[in-house]
Each structure stands twice: as structure tokens, then as C-alpha cells.
Amino acid sequence: MFFSFRDLSFAAGSQAPFVLSAALKAGEILVVRGPSGVGKSTLLRILARLQPASGGTAYLEEQPWQDIPSPIWRASVHYVAQKPALFDGSVADNFAKPFSLRTLSGTSPDPARTGALMETLKLPPTLWEQDARTLSGGEASRVAFIRGLLIEPKVLLLDEPTAALDETSRTAFYGVLGDWLKGAGRAALLVSHTDDYLDLPGLKFLDLAESRRRPLP
């Protein structure tokens, strides 16, 4: 399997802990569903190794996460937060920032690709120089998505990426995501409270409320 997790256990809030397993082939998307507060973001943050699980293992291309240093794992399994964490500086600075970190140093974002993604995602070229702190919620979420694509991860963990987008931008977003997934060696997890992703190919589903009642084998 391209990306999987087995017997991943964690508690979210005060309810009984989860024990979750799932597996994705390249090109597939796991849609993580469940009511507000059930633990969807917690699962994505654990898979990005931003917080620990109490047990279990995730695997990228069959390699267990403990065999991969966390900065390298995080560059390959990239979390795009519900409230995007943008750095002080311009939008362009935000695109460049991951490339100043040791894991990606020596590379830089391709300006032509960045510009094309901005255009496809309906972001005006003037945004490039805008202070990232002044972006609207919908602009910030698309900037964070583009920044995630530019670092060329293998797995994208997308936490309500369309929540702040209008219908035109949502359609554009899913177009870009669908195209990205057609590339070799890519998969995604998606949290969404709407079903606007249903046209994407390769969908699988994990319902956390169900899983809590009936742990997966």
C-alpha cells in the first residue's frame, strides 16, 4: 500500500479512544467524516507527526514512520490546517519559507508553477506581494494549499480546505486536487463537512463516529 495506518490509537476530547486502520493506494483519497469535535483534525495532525498517537503505526510506501526522521516525514506527509498557519511576510515569502528549512534547502518554488496555480485557484497576481496577515480566510486557505503543493509532498492531509471558499473557488480547488492526484505516487486525506468532493476519483471513506462504536479490524 502507498500510505496506511494500522491500529492507530488516540484519544480526542474526553470520549473513548479510537483504534483506527486504513490503507490507500496511490491516487486514492480517504475522506474522514464525523461530527464536529469527534477527532478528525486530531487524526490528521497525528498522521503529520505534529502530535503523538498513543499506539499504532503509519506507513509511507510500506516504511513505518519510526524509520523516517520526522522533518522528512512532514515534508512527505503534509498537513494543510483548517486555520492555515502563515508566516509573517508577504504571500511570496510564505511560498519560499519551506524551502529555507533544512529538509528542502537547495531547492526553490518554481515561479511559473506558482503563478499558474494562483491563476487556476482564482487568486489575483497582486496577492503575491500582499502581507499574508491581511489575507481573507478563503485567500489564506488557497495560499496554504499552494504552498503545500509546491513542496511536492507524497500525501496531502487537507483539513476542511474548502470551508472558506465560494463555489467557483471550490470547483477550482477540486480541479487542482484531482489533477495533482493523477501524478505518480500521491494520495490524500480530506476532512470536509460538505460532500462537494464527490466528483473526485478514488474516494474511500472513514467515519470516525462509526469507528468509535465499532473499532475497525
Ligand SMILES: Nc1ncnc2c1ncn2[C@@H]1O[C@H](COP(=O)(O)OP(=O)(O)OP(=O)(O)O)[C@@H](O)[C@H]1O
Ligand atoms: N490542543 C487540544 N487540547 C485539548 N483538547 C483538544 C485539543 N485539540 C483538540 N482537542 C479536543 O479534541 C476533540 C477533537 O478535536 P478535533 O479538532 O480533532 O475535532 P474535529 O473532528 O476536527 O472537529 P471540527 O469538525 O469541529 O473541526 C475535541 O473535543 C477538542 O476539543
